[in-house]
Amino acid sequence: MDQLLHALADTTRRDIVRRCLTGEASVSRLAAAYPMSFAAVQKHVAVLERAGLVTKQRSGREQLVRTDRDAVRRAREALDQLEATWRGRVDRMSELLTETEGNREDERDER
Amino acid sequence: MDQLLHALADTTRRDIVRRCLTGEASVSRLAAAYPMSFAAVQKHVAVLERAGLVTKQRSGREQLVRTDRDAVRRAREALDQLEATWRGRVDRMSELLTETEGNREDERDER
DNA sequence: CTAACGTACAACCAAATGGTTGTAGATGAG
DNA sequence: CTCATCTACAACCATTTGGTTGTACGTTAG
Numbered sequence: 001m002d003q004l005l006h007a008l009a010d011t012t013r014r015d016i017v018r019r020c021l022t023g024e025a026s027v028s029r030l031a032a033a034y035p036m037s038f039a040a041v042q043k044h045v046a047v048l049e050r051a052g053l054v055t056k057q058r059s060g061r062e063q064l065v066r067t068d069r070d071a072v073r074r075a076r077e078a079l080d081q082l083e084a085t086w087r088g089r090v091d092r093m094s095e096l097l098t099e100t101e102g103n104r105e106d107e108r109d110e111r
Numbered sequence: 112m113d114q115l116l117h118a119l120a121d122t123t124r125r126d127i128v129r130r131c132l133t134g135e136a137s138v139s140r141l142a143a144a145y146p147m148s149f150a151a152v153q154k155h156v157a158v159l160e161r162a163g164l165v166t167k168q169r170s171g172r173e174q175l176v177r178t179d180r181d182a183v184r185r186a187r188e189a190l191d192q193l194e195a196t197w198r199g200r201v202d203r204m205s206e207l208l209t210e211t212e213g214n215r216e217d218e219r220d221e222r
Numbered sequence: 223c224t225a226a227c228g229t230a231c232a233a234c235c236a237a238a239t240g241g242t243t244g245t246a247g248a249t250g251a252g
Numbered sequence: 253c254t255c256a257t258c259t260a261c262a263a264c265c266a267t268t269t270g271g272t273t274g275t276a277c278g279t280t281a282g
Binding site: 001002004005006008009010011014017018021067069072075076079080082083085086087 | 112113115116117119120121122125128129132178180183186187190191193194196197198
């Protein structure tokens, strides 16, 4: 979750995700589109890859970057759930929540 | 947007947001709930505050932290729109998108 | 008033980020 | 084969991050 949100917290990376949704692009083609070095774009792609948002697939000497639509969906669902937690539906889920995300052992201090 | 996502890309901070949705808590009370120093929690709150997710309100000698539910809603909407952009609805919005988020002057290189 | 509490902020530190350049390995074109 | 292209990766650098401790200040309790 941390990784996912961090990956999305960068304009260039969000733009790469958007670009690679409609037709994959090679890393060098991507790099040409941004005012930074090839290596820098390579790193951004690596961050997205680690977060599971894109995949790379070799094709000849090019490496095609493709956004994983399922990952995008999963990302959205995760965010939805986060927001659901935050809005009214905290009710009895607090307990569940405690086990998943906020598993601080000193939860008793809450109120 | 960068700021918002970055603020959310940390377990402790998300937990603070969650905690401060149901009844505000003083910074020191929050600090007591995490295995880190008071100052560290203070910094996390500052990050959330800069991102507009929480507000602080002095009450006596305590500073009460309260999650801004509107901000949370706006955050969600922003994420929804991001996802909407990513999913099918890119159609004719590409142009609009270009002006807002992906305003790279070399957009012509895209295809 | 004095002591304790809650907060703010500066200084410092290690590690991570986001960028650079340079070098080297595959692969395709001619 | 040779050369240009695409990629990978290491080394380096400045800045930010996430944490620490220490100090100072305002406020409330006794």
